[in-house]
Amino acid sequence: ELKVEQNPLFLSMQEGKNYTIYCNYSTTSDRLYWYRQDPGKSLESLFVLLSNGAVKQEGRLMASLDTKARLSTLHITAAVHDLSATYFCAVADDKIIFGKGTRLHILP
């Protein structure tokens, strides 16, 4: 059974700091997704990672995938308040399973 674990589940950080969210999954897969969800809103896709070693960057966010370690990371560089949200990773095999999400609160 595919399981997806994120950590940390909650993160409060100061603006300007760097941090990393980790996503571990239990089965082989070469499709991993990162989503963002703002309070009361739907999920918005951030990144699609399709192969071992894939790295994608958008603004202050960078995601990477290590399929051998079954690990993906979402790195936040010089955080700003606008990045406060909940971030989910999701893994696809025959279905798409989500982690529990990381609630990120960036303090001004």
Add this chain to the structure above:
Amino acid sequence: DAGVIQSPRHEVTEMGQEVTLRCKPISGHDYLFWYRQTMMRGLELLIYFNNNVPIDDSGMPEDRFSAKMPNASFSTLKIQPSEPRDSAVYFCASSDYRETSTEAFFGQGTRLTVV
């Protein structure tokens, strides 16, 4: 395309009543997923369809829940009878991820409150 369309956006119902949630996927997508989101349990996959056929309904919590996809452009999730613990946000998502390696696209969700 207008994206994944769900209706209603909000539903308040009394315990014991039947509730039907509706979803129109993105045209051309062959996968449709129903998820339930709560604070305690996160985002749970309830059921998914491929080419209108239910593939895995192991996430459906009880027999009170049922889902159908009569054609490629419409799906329903029904709860009968509803209970207060069914209160949650229900999301529908669609994708053609196996063909195009893209992600699943989510609707705006239906916020269900059972009183």
